[in-house]
Amino acid sequence: MKILVVSDSHGNHQIISDLIDRYDHQVDGIFHCGDSELDLTDPLIPHLHIVKGNMDHAAFANQELVTLDQQTILLTHGHL
Numbered sequence: 001m002k003i004l005v006v007s008d009s010h011g012n013h014q015i016i017s018d019l020i021d022r023y024d025h026q027v028d029g030i031f032h033c034g035d036s037e038l039d040l041t042d043p044l045i046p047h048l049h050i051v052k053g054n055m056d057h058a059a060f061a062n063q064e065l066v067t068l069d070q071q072t073i074l075l076t077h078g079h080l
């Protein structure tokens with residue numbers, strides 16, 4: 001299993017878009033650990049497992065459990 005983990009992009013939409021363009025078809029999942037500052041309606045969202053950070057205003061979940069390849073991953077920002 002290969003995953004890509006990113007966090008705290010703080011409104012840098014371009015870098016998340018670039019990561020998705022480059023890695024979406026090379027990894028089993030892209031995990032954003034919060035503070036993306038993306039909107040819920042952003043077209044990048046369907047490409048991500050994403051949670052809420054302390055600087056996010058969108059109603060992402062505070063944590064998410066994702067099972068891939070029989071491995072369970074806890075996705076959280078960590079501020080809670």
Ligand SMILES: [Mn+2]
Binds near residue numbers: 053077
């Ligand atoms: Mn933060």
